[in-house]
Structures are given as C-alpha cells and as structure tokens.
Amino acid sequence: MSVLIVGSTALDSIKTPRRANPRLLGGSASHAAVAGSFFAPVKLVGIVGHDFPPRYIRLYQKHKIDLDGLQIVNGKTFHWSGEYEVNMNNRRTIETELGVFETFTPTLPASYQNSAFVLLANIAPSLQAHVLDQMRRPRFVVADTMDLWLNIALPDLLKLLKRVTGFVLNDSEARQLTQRNNLVAAIKKIHQLGPKYVIVKKGEHGSILSSPRGLFNCPAFPLPCVVDPTGAGDSFVGALMGYLSTARGPIDFNLRRAMIYGSAVASFCCEGFGLKSPRAFRGAISINASRNWKK
C-alpha cells in the first residue's frame, strides 16, 4: 500500500562544526518521502518554487516518488539555514525564508485521496488538517510537529491531535506541550489529547512508543561519526510509515518493528549531508534485501 506524505519541501543550508553545505535538498516531506520509498510507493504533497534544482526532482523520481501532488509555482523555494553546535544535538536557526510556502494550500490529486497510510510530516497544523479534510477514511494517520507550532499554532495542533491515530514529537516538545517534566507523565497526557499511539524521539538516545500494549524502547544506532542529523527525525517516521504500510498483522506489533527500521534509516541520514549520502542508498539496499529475504 502507498503512503501519502505531506510536509515541507525545502532547500537547507547547513553548517556543522566540520563543514558548510548550501542549498541541499531538505524539508520534512523530502526526508520522509525518500526514507519511506525504500519500503513502499510514496505520494508526495508539497510546494517548491521555480528555483528548485531539477536534480532534486530527478532524485525524487529515482525513488519512484509520485509527484502529482507537488506544486511547482512562481517564486522562491522555502529556504532554511541553520548551524549545529559541537555536540551535534543542539542547532540554531540562522534564517528562514518561507518563499512559496507563505501561500501554500495543499490540494490533493484525486489519486491521492484514497491513501490508507497518511504521514502529516512537520508543517503548520492547519495545513496538516487541510490535507486530512480531503482524505476518504484513511486507515492510519500519523502527525509529526515541531516546537514552532507549539509556540504559534497550539490551538490548531490540539484540534489536529483529536483526528490522528499516531503522534510523533521529540522529548523536549513532549515536555513543552504537556508542561510535564517526567516523560512517562508527559506521554500519558498526550494520549488524553487524542492519539492512540505516541512516539517520542530522543535523538541519539532512541525513541519510545506508547501504545495500548505498553511502552516500547527503541535504541538509536550508535554512530561513530555524526555528519549531519538534519532530517533524521523525518527519515525515522518516513521509514516507519513506509514499513508499516507493507506489513501484515496487528499494528501494535508492526509498529515496534517499524521503529527499528525507522531508526536504521535515520542513522544513514545522519551519516551524510542532506539527502545525498551515498551510504543512505547502500543502507537502503541492504534493508530492502533483508525484506525480500523475509518474504
């Protein structure tokens, strides 16, 4: 089954203590779509400007990502520039140029509206809700978010949470959203806001799934060298949804395995800048190989 993914499609200029890389392919939907494509067909919803490099369109195509829902319009592509601290865990936004994102209204092609698996990757909650409005009874809807929306669009986010099956956020966001410092207490409170499944991402410390079956602790792959963690969380949830859409059996059990796949793909994402790490492709090949072997 295919996965519909909506989110940001962007150009990222990333500085780390080791290197600076301008105008890489970035954005939550780009990372999630490429990660998900290793497991299932992906339908992308997003917007880019006329300055969007054709080579990035070709990269999407190479991953067989359905681009019917990608709007290419006059104006500039969303551009984010940021800098990582030495510890590679904290990052600082240098500049955000919304460009064509300022007037973005995601409109689903008819062929997208029956998707069973929907990933509302990080984007304004009102846009995530607008995508959901156009869907016909999706089976499994997961939303991701970021601290910005907790700060400037909390009412929209709270409304959205009543409509999603799963919610993915990082540990500091979970604490901010619930005003609970203890993570277990925070997760409990997030369930009360709507989602049946809550996944808290903890960067290098892995992730925690809370489901009706209890808690599941998923480790992060211990990398000897982190080149650029941008998009790791998006890759994690993209791969997770990709795997989930192809797996048979109860969601609860599959979700645990999906997190392990998500964690593996996220680790490849951290090993290179942007979406061009050759390791990511090598990794994906071996992941696919193991899946084929299983069948």
Add this chain to the structure above:
Amino acid sequence: MSVLIVGSTALDSIKTPRRANPRLLGGSASHAAVAGSFFAPVKLVGIVGHDFPPRYIRLYQKHKIDLDGLQIVNGKTFHWSGEYEVNMNNRRTIETELGVFETFTPTLPASYQNSAFVLLANIAPSLQAHVLDQMRRPRFVVADTMDLWLNIALPDLLKLLKRVTGFVLNDSEARQLTQRNNLVAAIKKIHQLGPKYVIVKKGEHGSILSSPRGLFNCPAFPLPCVVDPTGAGDSFVGALMGYLSTARGPIDFNLRRAMIYGSAVASFCCEGFGLKSPRAFRGAISINASRNWKK
C-alpha cells in the same frame, strides 16, 4: 560467589523540588552493597564515624552484608548534601564534609582477600588501587568513578584502568575523560586505556555496554515519578555485580542480563529517598522470586 564492594559509606542530605531529607544512608558502597545483596553475599569495605546511626548498621545486617571490612572510628561520618534541579537530571553539591574519610585506608580482612568479584565503587582511585593491591587474583574487577577524580586524580585513575576488567562511568564523564564528543568514539578510546568492558551510564536514557562482542543498549525502566535518583548508578553497578557473581556461562552474555537486572534495581532506587524506599524491597523480592523461578 560473594562480591567485595569498596566505596564511600556516607550520610546524604538531599533536597529535591519535592522534599528535603537530612542524613539518609548514602554513599556509593552503601547503595551498591544493598543492591548487590539481592543477588549474592556482599562483603563491604568502608569507614564511618561514631555518629553513624545504628539503624543503618541494622539495615546493612538485614541485607546480610558482611561488615568485617567496615571501620567504625572516632570522628564524623562522610556527609554530602546536594540539591536536584526540577528536571531531576542535574544536581548541585551544597556541601561535602569528608570527616573520617580524610584519613581512610581500606584494609581488607583476610576473609575478603580471595573474593572473585570486586566492585571498586566510586571513591578516590588511589584507594580503589589500594584495595586491589590486597587481593589475590580476583576474577572480575569493575571500577566506577566520578567527574571529581577526572579533575583532581586523573593520573591515579589512568593507572587503575590498566588493572580493571570493567569500567563504569556516565556519558559526560566518558566525554570528559577522552575529549571525544561522540560516545562511540569515546568508548573506543576508553578501551585503549585498559578495560575490556566499558559501561556508559546515561541516566534515564539507559546504559551502553561495549565488549568484544560489540555494543549492547540497555534501556532504563521508564518511571512515571522520580523521587530521588541519588545512588541509582551505584545501585545499577551493585546489582550488576551481584547478578554476575552468581551467573554461570560466558561473562559477555551474562553481562547483558546483569545490566537489565542493574537497570531494574536502579529504577527502584529512584522511587524513594536514600536507601529507605519500601518499593526497593518489594522490587527486590520479585526479582529474587523470578531468579528462583528460573532455577
């Protein structure tokens, strides 16, 4: 087999955002010894003053801890007072009164010198080495440490590391010791300093074992309420050594299971102040029950 444990035996005055508790039973050896006692007979090496409350001696005895190596001398017991921040991960030392610890020379009773399993719990590395000097061919020696010794006794610590089989430290200490920010790189460098087994404690994020068989990720039990984490790391390594001393088979495999037991006992430690949490005892009972069931 019994475990010899040397370390600090102290009175802890602990403030958390919820409560203040003066003069609790504390110290690395106290926590480790009580935790280890749930699995194996423990021989304690330490020093206290005449102000040490008899009820704490009775607590040791209740856990059948061999006190032949506990010196009770004129003077004041080592006293530490500290305060936890709201997030319960960061703590601040308010005062340290060394008392009788200032002149402590650990002397092993003859009955201690043949112990196969030795835990050099957190204490000055010169004292840890002095205990090792008195041992006859121990099978498995693990040392714990703290940032203080990295700052004021690094040469002693580096000498000690060449003599231990396992080394336990937390993630910030691993980074400080090796000047490596990446944890995998830090662990690699610690192996080069001597220890065959390196265990990095990450508080609520669990712990990582590095051994010739590779890395093992041990989660922390996700607690809905952390009352007082003081001694959690000592309890972890105490229970780990206790379990290890009774387990048959290859150390590498047993160590992984020992970490899970250590993690469970450490979680009970966090649920109450000092060493008086009733849950710790209930927990221990169920841990023992599961061990008996296994046999």
